[in-house]
Amino acid sequence: MVQDAVNRWWWPSLMMFGPHDKDSPHSGDSMRWGIKRITNDELRQKFVDATVPQAKVLGVTLPDPELKWDEERGHYDFGPIDWSEFLNVVAGHGPCNRERLADARQGLRGRCLGARGGGGLCRQAGAARAAARPHDRPTRA
Numbered sequence: 001m002v003q004d005a006v007n008r009w010w011w012p013s014l015m016m017f018g019p020h021d022k023d024s025p026h027s028g029d030s031m032r033w034g035i036k037r038i039t040n041d042e043l044r045q046k047f048v049d050a051t052v053p054q055a056k057v058l059g060v061t062l063p064d065p066e067l068k069w070d071e072e073r074g075h076y077d078f079g080p081i082d083w084s085e086f087l088n089v090v091a092g093h094g095p096c097n098r099e100r101l102a103d104a105r106q107g108l109r110g111r112c113l114g115a116r117g118g119g120g121l122c123r124q125a126g127a128a129r130a131a132a133r134p135h136d137r138p139t140r141a
Contacts, residue, residue, distance in 0.1 A: 006055070007063045013051075014078070015086040017044040048076050 018040040021027050030036035038046075048067075055062050066079035088094065 002058065003060055006060050010063050011081060012085065013047070014044055014081055015083065017041075017047065019083070020081075045075055048078055052076050 018024055018027075021039045021041045024040055027036065027039055031039065052062065052067065064079045066077065068077055069075075070077045089097075
């Protein structure tokens with residue numbers, strides 16, 4: 001079961017850091033402005049470098065035949081990312097898109113939209129948090 005999950009989510013996990021720096025239109029500006037302190041590629045490399053040893057401890061095989069340690073760089077090399085799945089999901093054609101849209105049509109997403117949407121779940125969550133942390137309540141002026 002763990003191996004199946006790793007096989008399914010390894011590549012999407014690498015995609016979650018965003019496009020390669022050379023393909024990311026806003027990374028340069030975000031770095032210059034201090035919004036972003038670590039690039040997409042640096043974060044992805046840190047993730048791979050941390051995850052490979054964890055996978056070894058767990059006895060899980062990462063589904064990348066090109067994954068290997070590069071002694072000279074001091075990092076793991078990994079294969080090219082196929083961005084087609086990522087681009088498909090971003091375009092609204094992901095595996096859960098139909099369900100999400102169906103829920104929205106039925107008003108299920110409206111539960112947290114205030115009085116008109118019901119808001120019951122949000123009110124319950126807010127009340128539970130307030131009860132657990134009374135010192136965090138905002139004061140009214």
